[in-house]
Amino acid sequence: MQKIFLIDVNLPRFFSLWNTVEYIHQYDLGDEWSDTEIWKFAESENLTIITKDSDFSSRILLHNPPPKVIHIKVGNMKMKQFHEILNKLWPQVIELNKDFKLINVFSDRIEGVK
Template identity: 70%
Template sequence: MWNSSKYIHQFDLGDEWTDSQIWKYAKENNLTIITKDSDFSSRILLHTPPPKVIHVKLGNMKMSPFYETLKNLWPEIIQLNQDYKLVNVFVDRIEGIM
């Protein structure tokens, strides 16, 4: 799912980058930020894309079920990401916010 040239991990850019640096980089490169951090979803509500934000809100979950859940939901997440600036991903639903 994320092991492709379509995705850049923040660690590859610099583990010491601040949220503002990540935001600026994503904006300049027309990227979507995928995060578990509510700071990015709060920020996008006050701005227009780019970047867009996918906020993963699955709670505490072991890695295997976490990846399996995202793998199953990923096609719908990507579809919503085309039309919405914020996509919130919950265990029981996915919601898009303009």
């Protein structure tokens, strides 16, 4: 199976939900990459960027995929709570990612932008 998702350096590297061959963490590519380098890599590999960085969600609004962006907007919280929220919402996020170029993930809802 090929890589589908690129996890930005600002998200946990070791997270069981993302511990499959479909996911690659930016740390494994080079944790010093600029946003532009990340964007270009994700674009060339047809990946979806998973991030907490609003720069990527702003950029996708002005472009067409690839890449797509999943913007996690849950704020600061304990890691346990972060895991619980994402584990609950992730199946729906993955489903929406098929049809939307931007998915905004909040602690209580998910929004898709075409």
